[in-house]
Amino acid sequence: MAKPKDNPNYKVIAENRRARHDYAIEDDIEVGIVLMGSEVKSLRVNSANIAESYAEVKDGELWLVNSYIAPYLPAKTWGHEDRRRRKLLARNKELSRMWNDTQRKGMTLVPLVMYFNHKGFVKLKIGIAKGKQNHDKRADAAKADWQRQKARLMRQNG
Numbered sequence: 729m730a731k732p733k734d735n736p737n738y739k740v741i742a743e744n745r746r747a748r749h750d751y752a753i754e755d756d757i758e759v760g761i762v763l764m765g766s767e768v769k770s771l772r773v774n775s776a777n778i779a780e781s782y783a784e785v786k787d788g789e790l791w792l793v794n795s796y797i798a799p800y801l802p803a804k805t806w807g808h809e810d811r812r813r814r815k816l817l818a819r820n821k822e823l824s825r826m827w828n829d830t831q832r833k834g835m836t837l838v839p840l841v842m843y844f845n846h847k848g849f850v851k852l853k854i855g856i857a858k859g860k861q862n863h864d865k866r867a868d869a870a871k872a873d874w875q876r877q878k879a880r881l882m883r884q885n886g
Contacts (some may be wrong), residue, residue, distance in 0.1 A: 735846035737845070737848055738843065739844045740841060741771050741775070741776050741841040742775065742776040742778045744779050746779060747855060749865065750856065750860060751859055752864070753840070753856070754835070754856050755855070755856045756840060756854065757822055757826070757853070758852070759816045759817055759822075759851070760817035760850075761842075763814065765800075765803070766803035766806065767797050770798050770799065770800035770808075770832055771797060771844075771850060774797075775883055776797045776798065777796040778795050778796075781793060781794045781795035782800060782836065782837060782838060782839070783816060783826075783837035786831070788823070789862065790817075790818050790826065790837075791813050791816060792814045792816050792852065795814060795839070795842075796810055798810065806811075807808060817880070833858075835858055836856075837854050837855070837856060840853045849869070857883045
């Protein structure tokens, strides 16, 4: 995925910061999302929330469940539901791999970032993740704490 420095049109819409704390992300995939016109306009001016959402493979299709896109007030008559199920676009090979991971290996599909790419299309980065236990979270926190302490010691001695 291109970074903001490389693409002037790249803009992060929503980010799930809690995902890396609650899940061990093993792989991530960039997918497209099918949106209505009022949803795209709302994303350009308002905000969205993907923190409580998840993705699922159902009947051979990939769906984003429980994501929030704020209503677009000028489109009152032909607006959109703010928490509707949205279809995600992925290649068949990726789709079958995600189905295998979720059904057979017990993994979860977690949305990580929703953004406008360099062409102006809304994209979603989905992580294939395994849930962390409390002891895993404590171990990660201790490791991060040690890295901060080590960096502090190197600055003092160096």
